[in-house]
Amino acid sequence: MNEQRFFFMPFLLLAVAAWLAPTAVAQDSAEEDTGFKEIELFTEVLETIRQGYVDPEKVTYEMLINSALEGMLADLDPHCQFMQPKVLEQLKRHTDSTYEGIGVTISTKNNALTIVTAREDGPAGRAGILPGDQILKINNQLTEDVGISQAVNMLRGKPGESIKLTIRRPATQKLHEFDLKREVIKQSSVKEIKILNTKLTAPYRMGYARILQFSQPTAEELADGLDQLEQEGMDAFILDLRNNPGGLLGSAIDVCGEFVKAGTVVLTTEGKPGSGKINVYRTSVEKKRRDRDYPIAILVNHSSASGSEVVSGALQDLKRCIVVGETTFGKGSVQSIIPIGEGKAIRMTTAKYYTPSHRTIHENGVVPNIVATLTPGQEEMLARWFSRDTLSPEERKKIENFRDPQMIRAVDAMKGALVYSKIQDGDDTPAPNPAGKPEESAKPVAEASVKDAPGNAESGKEAPAKVAPAKAAPTGADQ
Numbered sequence: 387m388n389e390q391r392f393f394f395m396p397f398l399l400l401a402v403a404a405w406l407a408p409t410a411v412a413q414d415s416a417e418e419d420t421g422f423k424e425i426e427l428f429t430e431v432l433e434t435i436r437q438g439y440v441d442p443e444k445v446t447y448e449m450l451i452n453s454a455l456e457g458m459l460a461d462l463d464p465h466c467q468f469m470q471p472k473v474l475e476q477l478k479r480h481t482d483s484t485y486e487g488i489g490v491t492i493s494t495k496n497n498a499l500t501i502v503t504a505r506e507d508g509p510a511g512r513a514g515i516l517p518g519d520q521i522l523k524i525n526n527q528l529t530e531d532v533g534i535s536q537a538v539n540m541l542r543g544k545p546g547e548s549i550k551l552t553i554r555r556p557a558t559q560k561l562h563e564f565d566l567k568r569e570v571i572k573q574s575s576v577k578e579i580k581i582l583n584t585k586l587t588a589p590y591r592m593g594y595a596r597i598l599q600f601s602q603p604t605a606e607e608l609a610d611g612l613d614q615l616e617q618e619g620m621d622a623f624i625l626d627l628r629n630n631p632g633g634l635l636g637s638a639i640d641v642c643g644e645f646v647k648a649g650t651v652v653l654t655t656e657g658k659p660g661s662g663k664i665n666v667y668r669t670s671v672e673k674k675r676r677d678r679d680y681p682i683a684i685l686v687n688h689s690s691a692s693g694s695e696v697v698s699g700a701l702q703d704l705k706r707c708i709v710v711g712e713t714t715f716g717k718g719s720v721q722s723i724i725p726i727g728e729g730k731a732i733r734m735t736t737a738k739y740y741t742p743s744h745r746t747i748h749e750n751g752v753v754p755n756i757v758a759t760l761t762p763g764q765e766e767m768l769a770r771w772f773s774r775d776t777l778s779p780e781e782r783k784k785i786e787n788f789r790d791p792q793m794i795r796a797v798d799a800m801k802g803a804l805v806y807s808k809i810q811d812g813d814d815t816p817a818p819n820p821a822g823k824p825e826e827s828a829k830p831v832a833e834a835s836v837k838d839a840p841g842n843a844e845s846g847k848e849a850p851a852k853v854a855p856a857k858a859a860p861t862g863a864d865q
Contacts, residue, residue: 428454455732460533463735464494465721467535471729487542488549489571490515491631492534493691493717499529499537501553502715503631503689505598506773507574509566515553516769517629517689522561523552543568557762575604578626579611581618587797590804591619596626596772597641600633600693605640609675612644622681622800624793625697628711629772632692635667635720642700643669645678645707652700654744655720655737663737681803682707683796686754691715699741699752708803709754710796718747758795764788 432450439445455468489508490501498520504511521529524540532540543549545568553562579595593615597604615623632638635653642652648671657663684698684707695714701707718739725731739747760768767788774782 456533456535459732459734463719464534465717465719465733465735467533467733469535469723469731469733486545486570487568488566489569490541492521492537492541493715494534495715498554499532499534502691503599503629504769505571506769507776508571509569510551510564511769511773512776513564513566514562514766514769515551515564516555516765517687518556518765519562520554520556521551522554523550525550526552545570555762557765574598575601576607576611579608579614581615581620582624582797586794587801590621590801592797592800593618593620593623594626595623596628597630597694599630600635600637600641602634602637604633604637605644605673608641609644612678613675616678620680622683622804623678624683624685624796624800625707626685627690627694627698628685628687628768628792629689630691630694631689632694632696632717635693635696638693638696639667640670640673641697643674645682645701646704647677648674650704651742652704653696653742654740656740657737665737681800681807683799684709685792685796686711686714686752687760687792688712689715690752691717695747695752696739699739699745699747702752702755703742703745708756708796708799709752710756710758710799711754711792712757712759713753714747714751716747716749716751718750756795756799758792760791764791 432447432454435450436445436447452468452470459466459468487508488510489505490510491503493500493502501510501515501517501519501521503517504515504519506512521537523529524532524537527540529537541549547568549566549568551564551566553564554560555562575598577596577598580593582592582594584591593612595608595611595615597608612623639652643650646652646669648669650669651666652669653667655665655667682701684701686694686698686709690698690711691714695716695718698707698709698714702709719735720737720739721733722736723731723733741747741752767785768790770777770781770785771788771790774785777785
């Protein structure tokens with residue numbers, strides 16, 4: 387859009403305001419929000435800047451109007467933004483299978499640019515950047531002066547290009563500096579589908595899978611994994627959504643559909659009060675393969691956001707899972723992309739998520755049934771455990787005895803659910819000991835390391851006696 391077209395903008399705004407004002411006054415009183423005075427003020431400031439600012443090349447109408455729009459959207463909430471053509475194109479590429487950057491998801495939290503997730507296979511994760519870290523500087527530029535869309539542009543770039551980040555870790559209040567190189571980041575979804583080691587789960591067989599983000603193939607990949615685990619005699623399942631920033635809403639709905647009846651309402655979105663804009667999301671009848679009625683635990687933490695909160699919140703409300711971990715991020719709103727002008731758009735929050743019991747996720751998060759927090763040191767060790775495939779043998783040896791308290795609590799919860807289910811079925815027979823090894827079966831769960839659990843795909847050569855498939859255990863009241 388050229389400068390000549392913008393030359394008439396102030397006069398057009400004044401004309402529109404003048405046309406609206408009498409109508410508005412006739413409707414109510416002078417106190418009504420007509421916008422006339424504000425548009426007049428905006429025009430006055432615009433022209434004052436144009437006439438008096440020292441660098442004329444910085445005050446074209448296009449630059450000033452674009453800056454005003456950026457500020458207007460940014461002040462609404464951290465997820466709204468005015469998108470120039472370059473930003474809009476990058477947003478479209480973000481849904482592709484790859485992108486160029488350092489492998490982080492960012493948002494604004496507590497007025498600070500915050501790492502929501504750091505992919506363990508990306509440059510940031512390998513360097514030791516953790517979810518929850520706050521970005522203070524990008525290439526020595528303070529982020530307090532940078533909008534989130536501009537920050538995204540600064541973090542991305544051509545593979546091989548260097549970038550320097552100054553990070554504050556809130557848990558320790560320490561500053562860290564990282565010199566990174568951008569890479570091509572591959573978008574992956576479901577990882578580590580396996581039966582957990584029986585040293586941790588005996589006398590039962592428990593399946594495990596971790597969803598990194600919700601993309602187009604996520605639900606199908608998970609369904610394939612569940613089929614495989616069921617064939618291996620799985621009695622209960624643990625779904626790990628820690629550090630999952632969300633993704634495609636439809637994919638999250640389909641993941642819910644793997645564990646509840648087809649046609650179940652798992653989410654509603656509601657727009658501006660009084661607008662009547664309410665959308666109801668049900669699980670798909672066509673995509674439902676079979677009923678899966680074993681107990682489920684879902685692991686979440688402070689970096690589980692958006693789609694992760696949809697899944698955990700819905701299944702928790704429907705008494706279909708036990709949520710273990712920490713209160714989630716609290717990003718439960720819908721952003722609509724609205725094209726404007728030539729190749730530009732605005733991203734605006736148009737609705738909020740509500741769980742089946744009508745809890746709002748936005749700014750509240752999902753509160754777990756079983757609270758299990760990690761110390762800063764444990765969080766760092768967990769991040770290193772997730773990225774163990776990228777570590778040297780020496781580094782892997784340092785973390786091989788790490789114990790994951792949240793995983794241990796989830797396993798304990800599933801053992802309780804399986805015992806309860808057997809009692810409900812009228813079977814009070816003691817659970818069998820696998821392979822006739824009472825001392826191994828009686829080993830306290832607290833002594834089992836993550837080495838025997840989420841990090842080791844081998845389930846042991848000796849399989850435990852098969853336990854009859856359990857019915858879904860009720861989660862009880864939220865804690």
